[in-house]
Amino acid sequence: MKIKIAIIALILCFCNLSLLAQEQKMTETEIVSFKKTVKEVATKIKSLSTDFVQYKHLDFLSKDIETSGKMAFKEPNMLQWQYKKPYNYSIVFKNGKILINDEGKKSAMDVSSSKIFAKINKLIVGSVSGNMFDDKEFVISYFKNKTNNITKFIPKDAALKKYIKQIELTFDKDDATVIQVKLLESSEDYTRIVLKNKIINAKVDNSIFN
Amino acid sequence: MQKSTILFLISFLFLVTSCATNNLEKELKPVTLENTVYNVPYFANPEIDYAYKANISVYGNDMSGIFIAKKINPTTHRVVFTTEFGNKLLDFEISETDFKVNSIVDELNRKILINTLKTDFKLLLKNKFLIKEQLEDTENKVYKSEDGSEFNYLFVSKTEDKLFKIVHSTKRKDQININFTSENNTFAENIIIQHYNIKLRIELNYLETN
Numbered sequence: 001m002k003i004k005i006a007i008i009a010l011i012l013c014f015c016n017l018s019l020l021a022q023e024q025k026m027t028e029t030e031i032v033s034f035k036k037t038v039k040e041v042a043t044k045i046k047s048l049s050t051d052f053v054q055y056k057h058l059d060f061l062s063k064d065i066e067t068s069g070k071m072a073f074k075e076p077n078m079l080q081w082q083y084k085k086p087y088n089y090s091i092v093f094k095n096g097k098i099l100i101n102d103e104g105k106k107s108a109m110d111v112s113s114s115k116i117f118a119k120i121n122k123l124i125v126g127s128v129s130g131n132m133f134d135d136k137e138f139v140i141s142y143f144k145n146k147t148n149n150i151t152k153f154i155p156k157d158a159a160l161k162k163y164i165k166q167i168e169l170t171f172d173k174d175d176a177t178v179i180q181v182k183l184l185e186s187s188e189d190y191t192r193i194v195l196k197n198k199i200i201n202a203k204v205d206n207s208i209f210n
Numbered sequence: 211m212q213k214s215t216i217l218f219l220i221s222f223l224f225l226v227t228s229c230a231t232n233n234l235e236k237e238l239k240p241v242t243l244e245n246t247v248y249n250v251p252y253f254a255n256p257e258i259d260y261a262y263k264a265n266i267s268v269y270g271n272d273m274s275g276i277f278i279a280k281k282i283n284p285t286t287h288r289v290v291f292t293t294e295f296g297n298k299l300l301d302f303e304i305s306e307t308d309f310k311v312n313s314i315v316d317e318l319n320r321k322i323l324i325n326t327l328k329t330d331f332k333l334l335l336k337n338k339f340l341i342k343e344q345l346e347d348t349e350n351k352v353y354k355s356e357d358g359s360e361f362n363y364l365f366v367s368k369t370e371d372k373l374f375k376i377v378h379s380t381k382r383k384d385q386i387n388i389n390f391t392s393e394n395n396t397f398a399e400n401i402i403i404q405h406y407n408i409k410l411r412i413e414l415n416y417l418e419t420n
Contacts, residue, residue: 054295056296060282060288061259061278062257062259067417086263086417087417100274102272102274107272162315162316183296183297185298189298191296
């Protein structure tokens with residue numbers, strides 16, 4: 001009997017643990033409070049620099065393709081992704097332009113020529129500036145677990161939806177900033193970008209956006 | 211010169227050029243065939259995720275991304291091309307006899323482009339060539355394989371016994387060159403696909419992510 005109780009207790013314990021790790025829907029009050037906090041924090045962010053690791057997950061591969069580098073943002077809308085490993089490649093979003101530096105080879109294009117880039121850019125910049133909760137563009141749902149708040153964006157735009165099924169932003173509960181961006185192409189294939197070593201309002205030189 | 215002589219000369223020249231062998235063969239000497247089959251090692255291991263940084267130059271326009279190939283069953287390779295961000299641009303399944311487009315973005319969805327890539331990837335991923343003739347020069351063995359009404363020439367260095375080039379050609383003209391740089395002879399670190407009839411060059415550099 002004692003063994004039975006112990007087993008049941010153990011199972012309950014595991015269930016409890018898995019429940020803790022699981023996502024739960026936020027209540028309406030929590031959503032209002034969460035959005036308010038993110039906006040408050042975001043208004044104080046004038047610049048941001050962070051390291052990132054990107055994991056490209058494709059269902060048929062045995063492991064994710066890992067790339068990494070630095071991301072920098074500066075108000076009002078300058079954003080740079082700089083891949084350092086395993087190759088040097090940077091992409092800058094600035095004044096409606098996309099500037100690419102591929103191992104020293106530079107090129108430029110208008111954001112308007114790449115709707116997807118424009119939308120992703122808007123979303124990432126938006127998540128920092130607090131203007132991302134746009135119900136016109138996305139169907140948004142709000143979740144939480146023990147340590148994070150998670151927002152899921154399903155594009156309403158049919159063209160964008162063809163490429164990105166869903167975008168998930170994970171926020172640190174403590175400082176209400178984004179720690180992970182997940183772009184789902186299908187249920188099996190996605191890109192997960194983990195942001196770490198974040199520095200808020202550090203000096204970010206304008207020259208990196210050139 | 212009489213009209214009939216001119217006519218004869220023209221027809222003779224036409225006959226000579228149409229029967230002429232590829233320039234490539236003029237530099238080579240036929241030898242006895244050693245094997246009737248040549249197995250290419252470069253994309254043959256089903257346990258390896260083959261991931262490369264890809265740089266494509268087409269009629270003066272440059273684009274880059276990640277090229278991923280994997281042998282998903284004994285006859286078929288899955289090929290995916292993504293942007294550096296991870297957005298999937300195309301997703302093909304290729305075998306000797308079948309070709310399937312799993313997905314392709316609207317911007318690239320052009321029949322001529324799909325057919326060109328199909329030819330290139332088929333040649334690049336082909337694991338087994340049936341050899342009809344063997345030729346050589348002082349440094350290399352050259353295996354000649356039929357490809358419909360066209361030919362593939364496989365260049366293998368005599369000293370290292372390493373496949374370093376495949377030339378796809380018609381009876382008269384080289385059409386595609388694939389150059390491999392491989393350290394260990396089982397895996398190609400650098401691959402260059404060069405077209406001669408269109409201005410297209412694809413360079414692949416292996417992504418060492420770990």
